[in-house]
Amino acid sequence: MPSDLWPAHHDLQSLSPLVAARHLDADVDRAGTGDARWSAVDRQHDSQGTARGGGRKRGAEFQAIGRSRGGRGTKIHLVTDGTGRVLTFVVTPGQMGDMRPAHDLLARLPPSAKLLADAAYDSNGLRAFLAERGTLPVIPNNPTRRRFHPFDKTAYRARNAIERTFSRLKDWRRIHTRYNKLANNFASAVAIAAAIICWC
Incomplete structure (x- = not known):
């Protein structure tokens, strides 16, 4: 019945x-x-x-992870001797070019008679740096060069030593598929693998 309904305001008290x-x-x-x-x-x-x-200590600068054409990755720059033993290396983000760390890597080592490198290292600055150290550059000329430098194709055949070194490093799953978050930890894994390769 309508009379049984209470109005909304009936006996309502505010809370204290x-x-x-x-x-x-x-x-x-x-x-x-x-x-x-x-x-x-x-x-x-x-x-x-x-x-x-x-x-x-977070971010890409401490992880050495960068974006390149192949996606996010890390690049290992290293110098080996004629037998493929690692002399020095550095880990950088994947988009970094090869020329930037080249001077610092070579400056850590005593001068050698020859330096074998691919066309990515063909620059006047690096050639001048090697000439000051008494090192003969065995580097193929970049096709965009106007003035070509002498190039020893026979000596350049020995450059596959560094390719074999990279192949052996990639046998280590921790290096081939990077699991370490920080660049220092990843570089430590590379150093351990390089040391073991020298023993074998």
């Missing part, structure tokens, strides 16, 4: 607050007020931060 009323914005540091009661750092430790901030 359980705590004293307060303004939530009282402790918030508004721009320019300099209120020291609230800090903008919402981390448990001051050294923590986002992946690209706060000085934490």
